[in-house]
Amino acid sequence: MLEVEELTVRFGGLTAVNGVSFSVDEGAIVGLIGPNGAGKTTCFSLITGFLPPSAGRVRFRGRPLTGLPPHVIAREGVVRTFQKTSLFARLTVHENVMIGQQARLRPRVWPALARTAAQQRELAAVRERADDVLALVAMSAVRDVEARALSYGEQRHLAIAIALASRPALLLLDEPAAGLTPAEARRLMDLIEQIRRGGITVLLVEHDMKVVMGICDRIVVLDHGQKIAEGAPREIRQHPDVIRVYLGEVTARP
Known part of the structure; x- marks a missing residue:
């Protein structure tokens, strides 16, 4: 459904995302995780047209998205949320x-x-x-x-x-569980599963590992702008590089 190929973006001398490739199958829930500054939200911005890539391409259902403005990408069916909730407070x-x-x-x-x-x-x-x-x-x-x-x-x-x-056909959620209580996070997980049952594919950036491990079919792990691992939750939980840079020994225990 979504294909990200060698996606790269540079800001001056800094390479924020470096040759990242992954795909999202229709009907899946895929997590994009990594330490702060790993390039996760930047990837979202590249996919949804809020940032132009320096190299690489993004395709959705076989159609190129690279270079399209955000509102056109949204009309194609790819919609995102943001870390900071932006609402019309008085409406x-x-x-x-x-x-x-x-x-x-x-x-x-x-x-x-x-x-x-x-x-x-x-x-x-x-x-x-x-x-x-x-x-x-x-x-x-x-x-x-x-x-x-x-x-x-x-x-x-x-x-x-x-x-x-x-x-949307593909919904990108940027840290949807940030600041939620454990009970609210559980309700969020139920909601995301319900969204999937409604025919919407989900790609999410999230730091709450209970949420990620509990609902994701596959997980992509970034560190310093590069992909270091990809796989099912059990594989990621036991991956030595992921444990070293992000999860830690406690999370890695079965």
């Missing part, structure tokens, strides 16, 4: 999710006030889609609550809902 949860659909709306419809019958029908579909997404992430009860009134965990779920609103 309701429902309104935030409606806005999340703008990548797939025709330019003349958003933010038009639905003056024509066609625009009214499309706006009704946008509202219905927002309700469906909120039901998926178990946030229907806070539909009309302003985003600023949500708990931190609810805000993280809302960020995922906004990404889901644009109907």
Whole structure:
């Protein structure tokens, strides 16, 4: 589904990502892990068009994404979240999710006030889609609550809902469990599994190893911008290079 080939980016004399290659199969949950500064979020930005690569290429369902702007890549079905939750604080949860659909709306419809019958029908579909997404992430009860009134965990779920609103085929989650309590992290794992069951493939960057090992089919490990390992969770847990640079002996125990 997603093919990343020899992806490289340089900032002056610094090579932040160096010849990284991996693939994501349709229907999989794949983790991208590594120490701070390993290049994980930079890889996300290269895949989704927020940064241009110095070398390498990205293909999605056989079509090249390299060089395309983020909004075009989103329309192709590749959508990401960010480490820092960015919400419209004074808008309701429902309104935030409606806005999340703008990548797939025709330019003349958003933010038009639905003056024509066609625009009214499309706006009704946008509202219905927002309700469906909120039901998926178990946030229907806070539909009309302003985003600023949500708990931190609810805000993280809302960020995922906004990404889901644009109907991605591949969802990239950047540290979705950051700052969550253990109970919230378990609910997040359930949500990601539910997203997969809904036909959406997931690629995630995450530091919470309970989350990564608990839901990922495969894991790619980066260190200093290079891939040092790739495999199933059990293989990664026991990989000597991964233990040395990242996991540590305690995590490596079966």
